[in-house]
């Protein structure tokens with residue numbers, strides 16, 4: 523058994539993470555042991571390894587924030603869960619491990635026959651996509667939204683959820699070679715980012731209402747969205763893929779009344795009720811199990827290849843997510 527362990531953070535995300543042998547203690551009352559089936563590497567995991575994320579675990583730590591596993595043992599007093607059950611791991615659990623021990627009450631049972639790789643990505647990106655479409659602006663069927671990094675996993679989910687709500691999406695990517703990936707994820711209207719983006723957006727959308735821009739990039743890309751949304755519209759930033767501060771010119775802020783907001787799922791999880799979370803995650807799990815919601819996967823890696831996996835996740839121009847599948851070791 524292995525764990526992806528790091529005891530320091532540094533500017534290079536691969537520098538300190540390493541696969542070390544894992545031993546687990548005996549189960550205590552109320553606990554279950556779970557073998558991890560799949561756990562993605564998200565941009566937030568890379569930022570956690572470099573120390574740039576908004577919330578950092580104490581060191582030493584095990585990498586990985588979310589994932590899916592199968593219960594392999596339960597303490598004698600556990601009656602709520604059974605061996606063999608597929609479960610969602612608790613968020614922030616250090617999911618890049620062969621096996622882990624958790625309170626059985628923290629393990630959420632999942633549909634048994636769904637793809638564990640797709641389910642392993644449910645905790646962070648699908649709710650982010652859903653909330654970006656529901657919490658920022660009151661969108662009506664027929665409205666347009668514009669998003670950048672449209673070939674990202676969040677971008678995939680936004681296209682799929684928007685379709686179900688009869689919203690139109692302008693998908694902005696930074697390279698034409700990503701158009702196919704957006705199309706495969708269900709997107710229709712693709713544009714490359716650039717200084718003339720707002721002009722091309724106006725040609726595409728015509729008199730349509732475009733009240734929301736969804737920005738994962740920052741820097742000048744934020745300004746391109748701000749210049750593209752309708753007068754009085756909103757741009758929501760939820761990512762820092764460029765590493766640059768968001769730019770927005772007074773032309774948008776002052777003369778067009780555009781608002782710039784931020785969104786972080788962690789705040790929503792802190793502020794929302796358990797009932798609201800159950801409704802959201804229940805709906806997303808059903809959509810993932812049915813295949814309606816899915817993210818592209820570029821490659822899977824065992825834990826013994828954790829450095830290669832993190833390097834792949836930290837590099838651009840992938841064709842989807844990098845996912846750790848510890849049982850492949």
Ligand SMILES: NC(=O)c1ccc[n+]([C@@H]2O[C@H](COP(=O)([O-])OP(=O)(O)OC[C@H]3O[C@@H](n4cnc5c(N)ncnc54)[C@H](OP(=O)(O)O)[C@@H]3O)[C@@H](O)[C@H]2O)c1
Nearest residue numbers: 565650671674675676760761762763764785786787838839
């Ligand atoms: N605020 C929140 O609560 C929240 C929750 C979830 C995710 N996020 C954020 O959402 C974003 C997308 O996450 P994800 O897991 O969906 O990503 P992902 O699937 O790993 O995709 C990364 C995306 O970023 C693009 N990209 C990479 N480097 C870039 C650069 N220097 N400039 C512009 N674009 C660049 C990639 O384009 P190429 O393919 O061209 O490289 C790709 O579209 C991340 O910033 C993540 O941190 C935020």
